[in-house]
Amino acid sequence: MASVKPSIRQLNACLKCVRQTSSLNGTPRRFLSASAAAREELQTQPTTAPPPPQSATKPAAAITDEKPAKETPEYMQKWGELDPEKVDWKRDERRLVRRDGTQPVGSRRRRAILHRSSANKAEEIAFEELPYQCFQEARKFLMGDRQEKLNDIQTQSLRIKNLMDQDPAVSGGPKAKETRLRSMRDYLNELVILADINDPIVKKKFEDGQGDMNKPIYRYLADQKWRKYKRLVLEQRISQFNIVPDLLASIDPVADVDLGFGRKDIAPGDYVDSATSEQMPRLTVQTFVPGEKLVTVVVVDADVPVPEKDSFTNRCHFIASNIAISPSQTSIPLIRIGHDDRKTEDPAARKIALPWEAPWAHKGAPYHRLAIFVLEQKDAKALNIAEVEKTKRLNHNLKGFVDKYKLKPIGASLFRTRWDESMPGVMERAGLKDQVDVEFKRKKIEPLPHKRRTERMR
Incomplete structure (x- = not known):
């Protein structure tokens, strides 16, 4: 042979x-006052990768x-x-x-x-x-x-x-x-x-x-085709935007997750207009292992400002459980699932535990990272939606959520949002009218006494 x-x-x-x-370990804590929007923009501009082949x-x-x-x-x-x-x-x-x-x-x-x-x-x-x-x-x-x-x-x-x-x-x-x-x-x-x-x-x-x-x-x-291109791009973006360890301790993607809003496909890390992300996204999850799985989809904002603590916290924007996928059944039609849930009278038969909350950001604040995780449910057992509904949105602990329900991350994607012209309307429709006029401004830091004279001489 x-x-x-x-x-x-x-x-x-x-x-x-x-x-x-024919920065897995040793990632420094991120402070709100030290997050310069302009500097972060400059650092993240060259990261856009060319679109992969279909x-x-x-x-x-x-x-x-x-x-x-x-x-x-x-x-x-x-x-x-x-x-x-x-x-x-x-x-x-x-x-x-x-x-x-x-x-x-x-x-x-x-x-x-x-x-x-x-x-x-x-x-x-x-x-x-x-x-x-x-x-x-x-x-x-x-x-x-x-x-x-x-x-x-x-x-x-x-x-x-x-x-x-x-x-x-x-x-x-x-x-x-x-x-x-x-x-x-x-x-x-x-x-x-x-x-x-x-x-x-x-x-x-x-x-x-x-x-x-x-x-x-x-x-x-x-x-093999996915691992040679799309998986490498996803791993680079997860590392670049510190999704690990900010939200999860580790993740080993084994499923191809395609994210889109309407007819527009979103590459990992792209900016999405607030008017576009007001509606639920569409997901396509391609698995490469035979058999049907039950998965939970979670969307988390990792950059919610907390000015009084000069820090950030997390907010959960969406949770849906008991969704069946397989190598030949790849689509997760969240909008259709939402319509079916509204018609269902039995609460146990519903799949959406926390309805979609439109991503929003304050004027002057740094961009927000919104991560989408596909979590496999252990032994394909259905979760109790009534219990999952008790999950808190603000200060959401994704690591604790995964451990509590014995979930396994198999795929992920992410996008970013920031203040734009349509953001005030999105916030008003989301019941956040009191947050529309909130604006973050940078404070000038006075130099230390022994440095003042040196700066005047420059």
Whole structure:
């Protein structure tokens, strides 16, 4: 088998060409008087990352909270019909995204060939029947390697079955038997992935966004793609904005959380207008482990000023529990959940414990960090909503909340808010009319006596 791995890598390189043709610890305490808004703006301006490529695992039907589509302007109608599988000009690609909100499918070279073939009315050839000798020879070799993996899967499955029927005393006790079974199942899952990972049809479907997330190979490919870009950006933002340890002691994201308001996607750490964030966001949570989970969504503001103590505290803006997600069920339609809760007469059947409170900030105060956490409920057991409703909004302790209900953080995102022109209206509608005229101003700090003369001489 030592000689098979280099050959597979070489053949994959050939197939790729053909496919194109078709402060954790020690973080200093933050003081309100020492939080200069201008300085923080300057430090955080260069952190905006370029938008990542569209995830191949994000279903188009996941957005359920969107507003009705606006009428297409007349000048956009003149662009004609744009097929996502056949646009081959950059201009048409931009128009497709701008007008229809749809990303082109596959590579530009592949789309160009499909466009020319349809224009010339050429006969369509299935991807696996492309008449390229190198391609077909490579497929034969990979099919032979796949058959070897399928034989290994059959053998491993038989071994697991025999071990399950075996007396635990022969295996060294129940614990030793369970440990061995766990190891054998992990190896079986690895073989299942290796059997399909070199299949060009699988890779084509994944790149075209047609992968079935109920299958292990597509979950594995989606997980690897997420970890190479989006997870790194999220970890950088969590560290940069001190979400850990200000709100949680630690977090190891294992689920892809996409945040948006209306039709606008929000990258971690972006500013959101107060008028936009007045409505509940939409969340898409992509998990990469099979099975259904029950999760709790919590939104916390980590920068509520406390002037009398020259410090900050936390405020909980939203809590919803007992929400089911799975690799194929990724959407968390909070607006629809809110509508269903208002129609439900049984309090125990509701999911929203603390309704959405619009984020707000005082004039002159530093920006507010609002973190969204997706917390997995232990053993998929439902929480008592009546008990969760007793959670205090102000001085919210997220660490204590997680420990009390035995929750596990699996994903997160964040955005920022600050004073803007629409903030007074948002505060009035939220019942905070007395806070509209409150303005924070910086006090000039007088120098010490021995420094006054030196400063006058400068």
